[in-house]
Amino acid sequence: MLPPVVLLIYSFAPVWNYPDVIPGKLGSGSFSFVFNQRNDIILSLASSFTYSMAAVIFTIIITILPAQVFARKKFKGRIFLETVLIAPALLPSISYAMGAHYIFIKTGLSDSFIGLVLILSAMSYPYMLRALTAGFIAYGEEYALCSKNLGAGFFTTLFQVELPLLLPSIISGGTVVFLVSFSEYFLVFLIGGGIVPSYSGYLFPFLNSSELSIASLLTLIFLIVPFLLFIVIEIFLTFYYRKRFMQI
């Protein structure tokens, strides 16, 4: 609560040294720096946004059918399998990422956008899996059975009946996957190798530097992107649900 305010003040204070409790001088030096660098900044922000979104979409694709299985079918070892599948999110990512890095090098996936999306999805799919499984359980089988009864094929049922019902779960899982991917520094730097631009990679050198003012401003920008995203989602949901319920 307090830190963002402090960051804001810092952004305006090119010089805020000990022992001043409030900055000695205010200035907009960091703002002009950011403005001058805006191309780089926008590029890395856009790149981070893109690979995070790609990770969200990819995790939806790979977890939607398994989620349906876990929610609906009872089979031996189901709980065991579900627990084991959580492992990549629970256990430290460095332990498998470094091994995977080697595989990626040998398969040519390292230093590439696709490789990065793959590793981010591998790390965060459990959140999406959890969310979707809960969503499937919440809605039960009746809707899908109804639509199959009325003659819909597998894909029609999936896209027109189940996905819209799962929208809240998709959003809840998606926010976690997006946040985790967007904030990630180490995996991006390891697998992306600096070839894939990222905002966390852009920000990092400033954090250890003496340019605290610029670092604070850049950190605030980092916070603003997910924040704006949430607002957009809220607005979208309001209109979407309004429209849906009006049609009844």
Added chain:
Amino acid sequence: MKDSTKTLLKLSPLVVPFIFIFLSGIALTAMQSFGIMFYGYKYEDHFFAYKSLFTETWFYHSFALTIFAAFFSSLLAVILGVFISYNIWRLPAGMKKYGIVSRIPLILPHIAAGFIVILFFSRSGIFSSVSTALGATSGMDDFPVILYSRYAFDIILANVYKETPFVIVMIYAVLLKTDSRLITTASMLGASTLRIFFRIILPALMPIINTVFIIIFVYNFGSFEIPYVLGSSKPGLLSIRVYDYFFMKDLSLRPVAMAILMVIFIFSITFVYIYSRLISRIDIMDRKL
């Protein structure tokens, strides 16, 4: 199509991330820690990495420090989180929305959490300035050493700052399902606030508290970004040692990094397993009473 084949097919999309990346990633880390499959290097003694770890004091130092930091970060985050979450839940309805403010650190990336600790707790940082102004300390050197502290206090602070909101969100979700009439009844029957908390609320929260503690502890144990931003003194946390051996030292020493990673991995799995068993043991014992 047979039912079981259909099920298998439906489960197959997960094969890519789980087997191809996670399992083989671990397998490769393991193999490289033994010096196998490693850029064609030929090692005489496949156990050299492990030997060099277990025979040197820095490893045990680092291991102990990592456990210490992870444990206290998780403990503090849980205590604070439960406390804050409970009090938000008890607020009158109109004020509850201000609880949202406590969730801000959730969207903060870890490196930024480390940065904030630097801003506030360094000897030339904000708290130091405030404390000098208040007369509690006189000058930069008087302020306690937090950054680069030997006991990883800076890392603990950053971890707690980042993880308390997570605890708050998880606990709050469970609290929402708890009936507040339980509290009203108890206080009508004469229970004090403390009693209500420890006898009614806390037992109801224990399952989620245990889950959250496991998640946070394991995460902190293997976390790299916060210690990296904050910089550490020797011997530093295990994850920083990994970085060291992986990037900063000779390629031929990389298996040592892999060996440390295997230690981290096996410790994490063992911890989760033992902790979960302990909880179910205690649960069973409780029920027998």
